[in-house]
Each structure stands twice: as C-alpha cells, then as structure tokens.
Amino acid sequence: MSSDAVRLFETRRAEQIAARRRQTALFGVVFLAAFAVSVVVGEVSLERLATGLPRFFAYIERTLPTLSLATLGADLGRWFWNFEGWLRLLFDTILIAFVATTLGVIGGFLLSFAAAKNLVANPWIHHGARRFLELMRTVPELVFALFFVFAFGLGPMAGVLAIALHTLGVLGKLFAEINENVTAKSLDGVVAAGASFDQVIRFGVVPQVLPGFVSYTLLRFEINVRSASVIGFVGAGGIGQELMFVINQFIYTDISAILLMLIVTVALIDLGCEKLRHRLIGQESLK
Amino acid sequence: MLEIRDLGRTYGPVTALAGLDLTVRKGEFVGIIGRSGAGKSTLLRLINRLVEPTSGRIVFDGLDVTALRGAELRAWRRRAAMIFQQFHLIDRLDVITNVLVGRLSQVGRLRTWLLAFPPAERAMAVEALERLDMAERALQRADRLSGGQQQRVAIARALVQEPDLILADEPIASLDPLSARQVMEALARINREDGLTVLCNLHALDVARTYCSRVVGIAEGRLVFDGPVTGLDEATIRRIYGDEAAIPKDAPQDAAA
Amino acid sequence: MSRPDSTRIAALAARYPGTIYAPPGQLWGRRAVVAGFFVAFLWASDHLGMSFARLLQGLQDLGIVASMMVPPTSAGFFWDYVHALGETLAMAFLGTLLASLASIPLGFLGARNVVANPVIHFGLRRVLDVIRGVDSLVWALIFVSVVGLGPFAGILAIALNDTGVLAKMYAEAIEGADRKASEGVAAAGGSKADIARLAIFPQVFPVFLSNSLYFFEANTRSATILGVVGAGGIGFFLADRIRVNAWSDVCFIILLILPTVALIDYLSRFLRERAIGVEPPAEALSR
Ligand SMILES: Nc1ncnc2c1ncn2[C@@H]1O[C@H](COP(=O)(O)OP(=O)(O)OP(=O)(O)O)[C@@H](O)[C@H]1O
Ligand SMILES: [Mg+2]
Numbered sequence: 001m002s003s004d005a006v007r008l009f010e011t012r013r014a015e016q017i018a019a020r021r022r023q024t025a026l027f028g029v030v031f032l033a034a035f036a037v038s039v040v041v042g043e044v045s046l047e048r049l050a051t052g053l054p055r056f057f058a059y060i061e062r063t064l065p066t067l068s069l070a071t072l073g074a075d076l077g078r079w080f081w082n083f084e085g086w087l088r089l090l091f092d093t094i095l096i097a098f099v100a101t102t103l104g105v106i107g108g109f110l111l112s113f114a115a116a117k118n119l120v121a122n123p124w125i126h127h128g129a130r131r132f133l134e135l136m137r138t139v140p141e142l143v144f145a146l147f148f149v150f151a152f153g154l155g156p157m158a159g160v161l162a163i164a165l166h167t168l169g170v171l172g173k174l175f176a177e178i179n180e181n182v183t184a185k186s187l188d189g190v191v192a193a194g195a196s197f198d199q200v201i202r203f204g205v206v207p208q209v210l211p212g213f214v215s216y217t218l219l220r221f222e223i224n225v226r227s228a229s230v231i232g233f234v235g236a237g238g239i240g241q242e243l244m245f246v247i248n249q250f251i252y253t254d255i256s257a258i259l260l261m262l263i264v265t266v267a268l269i270d271l272g273c274e275k276l277r278h279r280l281i282g283q284e285s286l287k
Numbered sequence: 288m289l290e291i292r293d294l295g296r297t298y299g300p301v302t303a304l305a306g307l308d309l310t311v312r313k314g315e316f317v318g319i320i321g322r323s324g325a326g327k328s329t330l331l332r333l334i335n336r337l338v339e340p341t342s343g344r345i346v347f348d349g350l351d352v353t354a355l356r357g358a359e360l361r362a363w364r365r366r367a368a369m370i371f372q373q374f375h376l377i378d379r380l381d382v383i384t385n386v387l388v389g390r391l392s393q394v395g396r397l398r399t400w401l402l403a404f405p406p407a408e409r410a411m412a413v414e415a416l417e418r419l420d421m422a423e424r425a426l427q428r429a430d431r432l433s434g435g436q437q438q439r440v441a442i443a444r445a446l447v448q449e450p451d452l453i454l455a456d457e458p459i460a461s462l463d464p465l466s467a468r469q470v471m472e473a474l475a476r477i478n479r480e481d482g483l484t485v486l487c488n489l490h491a492l493d494v495a496r497t498y499c500s501r502v503v504g505i506a507e508g509r510l511v512f513d514g515p516v517t518g519l520d521e522a523t524i525r526r527i528y529g530d531e532a533a534i535p536k537d538a539p540q541d542a543a544a
Numbered sequence: 545m546s547r548p549d550s551t552r553i554a555a556l557a558a559r560y561p562g563t564i565y566a567p568p569g570q571l572w573g574r575r576a577v578v579a580g581f582f583v584a585f586l587w588a589s590d591h592l593g594m595s596f597a598r599l600l601q602g603l604q605d606l607g608i609v610a611s612m613m614v615p616p617t618s619a620g621f622f623w624d625y626v627h628a629l630g631e632t633l634a635m636a637f638l639g640t641l642l643a644s645l646a647s648i649p650l651g652f653l654g655a656r657n658v659v660a661n662p663v664i665h666f667g668l669r670r671v672l673d674v675i676r677g678v679d680s681l682v683w684a685l686i687f688v689s690v691v692g693l694g695p696f697a698g699i700l701a702i703a704l705n706d707t708g709v710l711a712k713m714y715a716e717a718i719e720g721a722d723r724k725a726s727e728g729v730a731a732a733g734g735s736k737a738d739i740a741r742l743a744i745f746p747q748v749f750p751v752f753l754s755n756s757l758y759f760f761e762a763n764t765r766s767a768t769i770l771g772v773v774g775a776g777g778i779g780f781f782l783a784d785r786i787r788v789n790a791w792s793d794v795c796f797i798i799l800l801i802l803p804t805v806a807l808i809d810y811l812s813r814f815l816r817e818r819a820i821g822v823e824p825p826a827e828a829l830s831r
C-alpha cells in the first residue's frame with residue numbers, strides 16, 4: 001500500500017516536472033522568436049556593433065579637452081568658457097523639476113485616494129481615476145511637451161506642465177497602490193468616531209502611507225531633474241536646447257562640459273534626496 | 288434609552304444576527320456574552336452603523352438610528368463611541384492626537400487637516416488622558432505603548448467624543464490580567480461617574496459577573512438570555528456557550544475580533 | 545466630559561508642558577519650513593514664466609487641438625506606423641536585454657561583499673553614476689551622430705542608460721543578499737567565484753528578472769519618444785505630425801501606441817506576479 005502511494009507521488013512529480021519543462025521550452029521559443037524579429041526590425045548586426053562601438057569611444061575621446069598641468073587654469077577656463085550661462089540653464093532645469101514634481105505630487109496625492117478601491121465604494125470613481133492615472137503615466141513627458149509647446153508656447157512652462165502631468169500619473173498610481181494596503185482596522189477607529197470622509201483619509205490613511213509617499217516623491221524628483229534636462233530638445237525650457245545644439249553642431253568639448261555639470265548636479269541631488277529620505281522616514285514627527 | 292427591534296444582519300448565506308430585540312436603559316452596564324462567531328461584534332457594529340442592518344430598527348431616545356445618513360450619521364457615531372479589541376489607534380501619531388480623533392466632528396475641517404486643534408480641545412484630551420492615568424504619555428507615539436496603555440488611550444478617545452453610549456468590543460481580550468483589570472475598572476468608573484451607558488462584549492464569564500449589572504447572552508445570532516448576573520446558572524451557560532463548552536469558567540481569550 | 549475653561553487649560557498646560565501649546569521653537573520651525581517651501585514654489589513658478597493667464601490661453605488652444613483630432617486618420621501611412629511601432633518594441637526589447645546581460649557581471653563587480661577591492665568598487669560605481677546621470681535621450685542623440693539615424697542608435701542608448709541603473713540595483717541586491725548561504729559555501733571550502741555562483745546568484749536572480757521585466761515595460765514607454773531625435777521608432781512620426789499640426793494623424797498614432805504599451809504593461813506585470821513573485825524595488829517602480 002505504501003509503495004502505491006510512492007508510485008502515485010512519483011508519477012505526479014514526473015507530470016509536474018514535464019509540465020514545467022514544457023512551459024520553459026515554450027517560453028524559450030517565444031523568447032528566441034522575439035529576439036530574431038527584434039534583430040531584423042532593429043537593424044542590428046554584429047558588423048554594425050563592431051564598427052559602432054569603437055566609433056563611440058572615439059567620439060567620447062574627442063569630447064575630452066586637452067588639459068595640461070602647466071596651464072590647467074586657462075585650460076579649464078577654456079573648457080568651461082560658458083560656465084555661468086550653463087549654470088543658469090542648469091538652475092532653470094532644477095526649478096522646472098522642482099515645480100513640476102510639486103504639482104505632480106499634489107495631483108497624484110489627491111487622485112490616489114479616489115483611485116483606491118478600499119476607500120471609494122463607487123466603482124465608476126475608482127476605475128475612472130485609475131484609468132486616468134494610467135493614461136498620464138503611459139504618455140511620456142516629451143509627448144506632452146510636444147503638445148504643450150504648441151499650446152503654451154516655447155519655454156519652461158510647457159516643460160513644467162508636461163513633467164507634472166506625467167509625474168501625476170506615475171506617482172498617483174504608486175500612491176493608490178500604497179493606499180490599498182491600508183488596513184480596515186486603522187480606518188474603523190476613525191470612522192467609528194464620526195469623522196467625515198476627508199478626515200478618515202487624513203487620520204486613518206495619511207499617517208500610514210506618508211513615508212511611502214515621501215520616498216517615492218524624492219526618488220521621482222531625481223528622475224525629473226533628468227527629464228527636465230532633455231525637455232528642451234523640443235523647446236520646453238531648461239538646458240536641453242543648448243545640449244542638443246552642441247551635440248548636433250559637434251562642438252565636442254562643450255558636450256563634455258555640459259554633461260559633466262549635469263552629471264555632478266544629478267549625483268548631488270541623488271545624494272541629497274537619499275539623505276533626506278532616510279532622515280524623514282526615520283523621524284517620528286512625520287505626520 | 289436604546290431600543291433594538293428585530294435587528295438582523297446576514298452575510299450571504301451566513302446569518303450573523305437574527306431578530307434581536309433588546310432595550311437598554313440609560314446608565315446600565317450591559318455585558319454581552321457568547322462564543323466566538325455568535326454575533327457580538329456584529330451587534331455593536333450595527334449600533335455604531337459601521338455595519339448596515341439587513342432588517343430591523345435601532346432607536347435611541349426617539350431617534351431612528353437606522354435611518355440616518357451623512358452628517359446625521361456621523362453625529363450619531365460620535366454619540367455611540369466604539370472601543371475595539373485591537374485598540375484601532377493610529378500607530379504613527381502621538382497619543383494626544385489619537386485622543387483628538389474623538390473630537391474630529393467638533394473641529395473645523397482645515398484645523399483637522401493641519402493637526403492644529405484649538406487649545407480647549409487639546410486640554411480636553413489631556414483631561415481625559417489624566418482620568419485614565421495616561422497624561423504623562425500624551426506626547427509619545429501610540430505604537431510605543433503597551434496593549435493596556437493603548438486601550439486606555441482608546442477609552443480617552445471615546446470619552447472626548449462626549450458620547451451617550453460606549454460600545455466596547457472585547458476590550459480586554461488581547462490584554463494581560465492586570466491591564467485587563469485596569470481597563471475594566473476604568474469602564475466601570477466612567478459608567479458610575481458620568482452615568483454613561485456601557486455595552487461591553489466579553490468572552491470571560493467571571494469578568495461579566497464582576498462588572499456587569501445585566502448580562503445578555505447571544506448564540507448563533509439569537510438572543511438566548513437577558514437578565515441579571517445572578518440569573519446565570521449552569522443550564523443558561525450551556526445554552527449560551529453550547530454543550531461542549533460545559534464549564535466555560537474562563538472562556539477562551541484567543542479569538543480575534 | 546466638558547470643554548475646559550481658560551483657568552483649567554492654563555493649569556493643564558503647566559502640568560503637562562508641550563501637550564497643549566507646542567514649544568515655540570518647534571512650532572515656528574515647522575511654520576518656517578512650510579512658508580519657505582511655499583515661497584520657493586511661487587518664486588520658481590514666476591521665474592519660469594508660469595501664469596494663470598497663459599494657462600487659460602493654452603488650455604483653450606489644447607481644446608482646439610482636441611477638436612481637430614477627430615476623426616483620427618492614417619492618411620495611407622498605416623503600415624509605416626505599424627513598422628515603426630515594431631521598431632519601438634524591438635528597441636525596448638534588445639536594449640533591455642543587452643543592459644540586463646551587461647549588468648550581471650558589472651553588478652557582481654560593484655558589490656562590496658563580492659569584490660572587496662575599494663578602488664574597483666568606487667571606480668565602477670562612479671562610472672555607473674556618469675552613465676545614469678545622462679538621460680537616454682541624450683545618449684540617443686549622441687549615438688545618432690555615431691552610428692547614424694535609425695533604431696540601432698536607440699537600442700544602444702537604452703542599453704547604455706539602463707546598464708547604469710540596473711548594474712547599480714543589481715549590486716545593491718547582491719549586497720543585500722542573505723549572508724548565511726555565503727558562509728555555508730565558504731565553510732565547505734568554496735572559492736569567491738563559488739560563493740557568487742552558488743550562494744548569491746540563486747538568491748538575487750528573481751530580483752534581477754523582475755527588475756529587467758519592469759525595465760522592459762518602462763523602456764517600451766520611453767522608446768516611443770527616441771524617434772524625436774531620429775533614433776528609430778514611432779516617435780519620429782509622432783514628432784513630425786505634431787510639428788506640422790496634423791492633429792488627426794497624431795491622434796491615430798497615439799491610439800496605436802496606447803494599447804501596445806498597455807499590452808506590454810499587462811504582460812510584464814503578469815510575468816512578474818505569476819512566474820517570479822518578486823516586485824522590483826522602489827527605485828525601479830518610480831521610473
Ligand atoms: N464582514 C463579514 N463578512 C462575512 N461574514 C462575516 C463578516 N463579519 C462577520 N461575519 C460572520 O458573522 C458571524 C458573526 O460574527 P461576529 O464577528 O459578530 O462574531 P463575534 O461574536 O464577535 O465573535 P468573536 O468572539 O470571535 O469576535 C460569524 O459567523 C462571522 O463569520
Ligand atoms: Mg467579535
């Protein structure tokens with residue numbers, strides 16, 4: 001009798017393994033097919049890769065300025081000949097990210113409660129809010145920027161609104177998912193005391209979700225600084241327009257100078273946000 | 288006076304409560320006993336309207352509680368303060384703000400959003416905490432407190448609601464014996480000093496014997512006993528707890544709310 | 545209970561300091577932070593030339609654009625659009641694949657618990673910072689001048705930028721791996737390579753996979769715009785039609801993009817939840 005059980009177990013196991021194998025094989029075939037099609041459609045060839053990569057490194061090399069120790073000051077001065085102008089553009093870029101992130105967070109914050117199905121009983125409202133957030137998230141900021149440059153004219157306002165709208169979508173969706181993890185327990189205590197809907201949100205939800213919100217917001221701010229640096233490619237403000245100009249005109253050392261300034265800025269903001277994130281989340285006064 | 292008529296609630300095929308009639312006079316301390324799943328929590332939640340009834344009516348001093356909507360419903364909830372087994376405090380907020388949740392319906396919307404409660408409201412919260420020996424802890428985070436302390440904060444929250452009723456759903460089921468006694472003493476004192484009506488779900492019979500002037504027994508969603516503690520004889524107990532729990536001197540403490 | 549009068553309030557405030565009136569330092573500190581943020585936001589908005597008048601005017605223009613979008617038309621370009629969309633998907637797929645493959649060895653090299661040498665660790669992390677600090681659109685622009693117009697430039701741009709992000713995340717995942725397994729392999733006489741292969745890799749592989757899938761999803765979205773700078777895909781047509789104000793064509797293109805992106809979203813989420821069961825970290829999700 002026990003050998004029967006063993007045999008049954010063995011056949012079950014063999015079936016499971018076979019099913020798993022079939023699944024893996026199927027996945028492999030699909031993957032390879034996707035790969036083959038992509039290589040053809042993407043116009044990839046080993047030859048292009050072999051010639052392209054050396055050219056890329058040559059390109060990078062050409063962007064580097066000639067610096068010598070004897071004339072370092074003058075060399076640096078020549079490399080960063082437009083330091084102040086670029087700094088001003090960089091400053092604008094950060095401001096664009098700042099204003100856009102703020103607007104996006106406010107919008108995403110408000111909509112995230114409507115989009116959480118544990119907070120809003122009406123399915124029309126939370127589905128509607130969800131779909132809207134997903135739409136805003138799907139459309140890249142640059143596409144919004146193309147539209148907004150047409151509607152609001154060239155300049156940073158179009159960029160701010162574009163990044164804000166996309167941020168609203170990304171953060172709103174993430175916020176809503178955090179909201180949906182709020183326990184009924186923490187809501188009941190506030191509802192039972194006679195609080196209105198917005199007070200239930202303020203006391204039953206916000207304290208619990210705020211650390212997550214802050215974390216995502218700071219991460220997003222850093223990403224938005226990067227987005228703001230290219231939004232100028234379509235004329236929506238920031239340092240992007242200048243960057244595109246020097247790349248298209250092959251003004252090599254300017255490319256490296258601007259990119260270097262950009263990289264340092266992004267790294268500093270990355271560092272600052274990381275510090276702030278850990279401090280705020282560790283802190284209890286965050287209400 | 289709280290009058291409950293033919294109150295019922297079903298969850299799909301499950302009948303949580305059926306045809307319950309109960310009248311509670313002002314100032315009574317009523318213990319509600321029954322085994323796990325009998326419908327005790329459902330009854331209290333129905334009174335506070337956290338749960339909607341599927342049949343019956345609840346009337347309080349002539350006010351039809353079951354018909355209330357919107358602002359009137361919220362006003363009723365303030366008058367029928369709930370205390371939960373798991374305390375239901377907001378972990379990340381300090382004790383005094385948790386107590387002030389009981390004042391939300393009395394304070395302007397903007398002030399509540401900014402957590403800027405007026406001094407008079409804050410003083411009221413501190414006084415309530417003082418009555419429960421918790422004022423020293425007013426500025427601590429709620430999740431830093433022991434279970435018994437958290438439950439006392441929850442009682443303070445109920446007090447500042449200036450309620451007519453206190454609905455306590457197994458307030459001591461997650462507490463150690465000493466904390467449990469402190470909490471029950473606090474409820475008894477409030478009942479005595481403020482003349483507040485208390486409805487208290489309990490698992491343990493001896494607790495009901497000690498604190499309750501009147502006991503209501505529920506089994507499978509129906510009222511099976513209603514009378515003074517002294518009326519609780521062996522046969523009645525068996526009717527409430529079922530046959531297998533023949534000697535439920537100290538009924539299980541583990542079941543969740 | 546009743547609301548206390550002023551003498552009782554004063555007595556309570558004296559008995560329990562800080563409960564009724566917050567310490568002035570704390571109160572004004574918080575107010576200063578809020579006011580500072582508010583002023584900064586308003587000043588930045590003004591500096592960037594944002595105004596309600598412009599907003600209203602622009603919204604009106606957007607309304608006109610929206611009315612000109614219907615009915616959507618393909619104007620005989622349907623198959624060109626489909627091909628460009630295929631390019632977009634191919635770019636996202638190959639770019640993510642390349643980046644994922646490159647990031648595995650780089651992740652191990654950049655993890656402190658695998659490679660103890662601080663010079664390698666520090667150097668590699670800084671190089672990754674540089675790659676990451678530059679948006680993929682900038683890399684795309686550069687690759688267009690290196691390998692010419694077309695999807696190949698887009699693939700390289702995605703691959704490079706994502707390597708910077710993924711390798712860092714992989715390194716962090718490896719550093720966060722449970723140490724007990726490593727100690728077990730070491731105790732059995734395993735070498736450093738054995739530890740990496742036998743103890744760490746099985747732990748972090750699901751995280752890697754989940755990350756890569758999420759990046760494929762995010763890259764599908766961002767690959768739709770690389771065409772704006774000539775790096776292949778549907779973005780070329782989108783930018784072109786917007787530039788010439790052919791709004792009904794724009795609408796048609798967007799209606800092609802949205803379901804495609806939604807499909808990839810769905811597939812990626814399905815695989816992440818069903819096959820892997822691990823969510824990527826917050827850094828990835830906020831992208
Ligand atoms: N939200 C719900 N959905 C479905 N069924 C429910 C729900 N709430 C309660 N019930 C059911 O209603 C019945 C009564 O539940 P109730 O919580 O009132 O019991 P109780 O007497 O409080 O038990 P306990 O002592 O375990 O807290 C149980 O059978 C329970 O399964
Ligand atoms: Mg219960």
